[in-house]
Amino acid sequence: MTTHGSLQEAVSARRSSSSAGKSKGAEEKIVAEDITLTAAQLLVRCLENEGVEYIFGLPGEENIRLVDAMRDSTIRFIVVRHEQGASFMADIYGRVTGKAGVCISTLGPGAINLLLGTADAFTDSTPLVAISAQVGLNRIHKETHQVVDLLSMFKPVTKWAEMIVDSASVPEMVREAFEKAQTSRPGAVYLCVPEDIEAISGLAGLRPLARSDKADSMPGPAQITRAAQVLQEATKPIILAGHGAVRDYAGAALVRFSERLRIPIATTFMGKGIFPDDHPNSLGTIGFMQHDYVNFGFDEADVIICVGYDLQEFDPVRINPNADKKILHLHRYPAEIDAHYPVTASVEGNLSAALDGLAAIITPKEGLDAEDRKIRNLLREELEYGAHADVYPVKPQRLVSDIRAAMGDSDIALVDTGALKMWMARLYPTYHPNTCVISNGLATMAFAVPGAIGAKLAYPDRKVLAVTGDGSFLMNSQELETAIRERIPFVVLVWVDDAYGLIKWKMDLELGHHSFVDFGNPDLVKYAESFGARGYRVEAAADLLPTLKKALAEDVVSVVVCPVDYSENIRLTGKLGQLTQPI
Template sequence: MEILRHQHEAKSVHRDTNLENKSQIIKEKIVAEDITLTAAQLIVQCLENEGVEYIFGLPGEENIRLIDAMKDSTIRFIVVRHEQGASFMADIYGRVTGKAGVCISTLGPGAINLLLGTADAFTDSTPLVAISAQVGLNRIHKETHQVIDLLNMFKPVTKWAGMIVSSAAIPEMVREAFEKAKTERPGAVYLCVPEDVEAISGLTGLRPLSQSYEADSMPGSSQIAHAAHVLQAATKPIILAGHGAVRDHAGDALVRFSERLRIPVATTFMGKGIFPDDHPNSLGTMGFMKHDYVNFGFDEADVIVCVGYDLQEFDPVRMNPNADKKILHLHRYPAEIDTHYPVTVSVEGNISAALDELAAIVTPKEGLDAADRKIRNLLKEELEYGAHTDAYPVKPQRLVSDIRAVMGESDIALVDTGSLKMWMARLYPTNQPNTCVISNGLSTMAFAVPGAIGAKLAYPDRKVLAVTGDGSFLMNSQELETAIREHIPFVVLIWVDGAYGLIKWKMDLELGHHSFVDFGNPDFVNYAESFGARGYFIEAAADLLPTLKKALSEDVVSVVVCPVDYSENIKLTNKLGQLMQPI
């Protein structure tokens, strides 16, 4: 795993160096020739200066100059079929790379379509820069064609939103947008470009601004001492690792901390892989809608060490229902206030440094007990059941097992929202961060197919699998054409049940029946082939694994269609409901 990480870092450095060289050549050429620029060209140069490699979006009447200015740049512009798809591509590109993904649209309806992926990035703490056109300043003050108050529309779902009202402000505002997107808690930002500002020409003396670098903040010694005192007195501590630990690259330190102090670790859905599931101290994933096996580990705990946990990932009442646990909050920033998240000590700053300092001064604990090992065994038994059942339609456990068997440790599975998210999050063994990508801040449907394009562009040497339900798939399936046209190969695996399965599951649990959740589907194989993709239909459970292997080995876009038996949903929650006492 360490070798793979170093190889990826080396490739990233090489890619970033090439991009810096290209941008430097362009900037030197402009200075040497002292040529004039249009505002659109200046914006593109500022984007190059920020290291932007890809922009996802659609051209419109009001942004044609900005789109055209990318033609001779180092940026690859990916023309999409819907702006929502563009926003998800940028969202997932930012999620897996840590660099700001960029999406662009025209004004009005185009900008509104960017909103969902922008909100997803905001709630998932992913760096994203959304750029849209706007009507000219000469008519923005009045009721006129396509005028919408875009700034106030984006403000609730972004860290920062601004409008360029002067060409002289372009370098500063582009720099500020990227600075806001990537620093402190990452998130989405929005930049609005009025049509008449974009059209300004004859600019001289304006150049991109140098990037600033934030000094890494170290945790305070008094915080460490107080946290160590609480942890030293703990009799049954447990660790919850969240998405913040992934963003802070704290995986190695987390493993050292757990091993040194012999404390078990659970992760959130979005934290999957930051602590390897194959590690003997791993308890699995926290966040299922009912009291799952891993919850019993938290029931018995007296201290919860929350490492990079964001409250948006799931409600803390799930792990601390009586608000009686002591909470150690290790993160880059303070915790949100919540009755069920009563922070005893907050250690703010570099997460790896905090973990290493605590590990050095706290006495090791007793390690996993029989109940902890039982949690691991129960999850293992579910996955093994999946590996050996030939039932058809295919059991969810079999789908998870076969996906894991065909995917390498560093390959990327994007898991859409629906019943399948619950099965994948609970059972899919994940040993590296950002290799099982789940949206749990906004939990939006339909990000997986367009998101796969962003993930594959970020890591072209990895296999990418979009795992989606039939409900989610048809919401953004048009982006298959984008992937085929741009030659961005990945595989879509559709779990087919002809219903909005998670809502059906919830209705059956809470109402005892379901209504208005069923729908019809097209012939997905013919549908995929009509785009130029390859289509496969699974007719027996034994066909799934070899079909996935074949599809993932080919340098094309493929769609694998698999009927799923979601009667397992109620069986699972009934089984968990019978576990009323700690195991």
């Protein structure tokens, strides 16, 4: 059990960091009063103890006591328009902060709607705690209204999924949920709260459990020695940094490692920004659906140093098609087994310590060669081509170039899934981690608009831009109302082509034609304005950058609508398909 003193320290820490603006008296009430509680009130106090500042969700008949218990708490409850939106808000909040985002719903259909964002967090290794109601234990055993087996639904897409069957276990189960979500490999967890458990009252003597700081796991000297031997013998090594390096805050160590050993580095889509794209050792981002410029760097390599790379980010066959390259696996946990990821040596533990330990005992390499420099130049030339493309509808390269010009280095762009993701992931220069947020585990559509709410709450001092296609935008555009009501300003940039552009691209590429991918749109400017947002339509390529700058400078919710010329898609894949070397 937590002592009054240790819990008071936790409350004091929350008071200094929370933006909820609750009164001192309300916070001290958590520990100062020795009163009886309902299970719902106890659950909320346990969430406060975990440092939860925001919860995203919807009220329902079966969770009204939990929602009501937040009225007198330090937690800001963000009422959303769809539970899927709540799950994406929690997902992205957890992604950019490293602290578990929390979303809640009622039972049945409400809980099912939480599944998509929960699964996205699970596959992207993002800490998230999903909480839903369930029917009472007195009727869960039989056919009854709104009963589905929620535990069985959530278990495949979470690290841990359990149901509270005893009110006395609330502190332990909440503590375990956050421990599972935030430690080792982060991910989503699920907690199910039956209606009759939530309603229990008269609880006394129960308190949130203290959080414990665990010692960091450091890499073993023998592992570093073995990896150093492999790397010392390499003639053409290359580094691949993935999302695990972002989660481990290994950016500074990656720069030191690359600079000292003079080894070029590429990142995955989800690793963008962990190594600055303007660094001379940067080769850009890998993960495009065809053999891209960056792939040539891996073609020539004999050793690939994978730092925080998760196989779900993209298939290792794309960088080691013949399974003949040596792999150094640097991560918090062992590698997945894959025929094209044959690990020669593994270093497990704190990634910064692993990188610094290796760098200290290895002789520097020769550095970037002419082929590596060609890769950098090709990407730069493609972006510069876009900056000067004045045709309308606007070319994707121009959209990427103008977004970069409008955004500060630390501002956050959330890039939805679709054709635009390929252009942004390949070309958008990124200088800090979690400033170009891409989903590539589940790679779900429609996370960017609700996700922007989570990102802005996490970093209110940064500009936040949701970059989305017209297909994705209308899937969760209702959350514009949430942002306006809650006064959470951000900008949405909609790339409009009246089609599911990525599928159209894929069909044209593989089938030579496309079908059933086109749709119509409402007037998206008027649509945005009907919510109370500001709407802008880009009428010429030259209007894009000033419109973006204007919208980003305003402290309101804005939607910028820009038609895009996706004929560049086939031109790009045709060009890449003809390349046999990066020239």
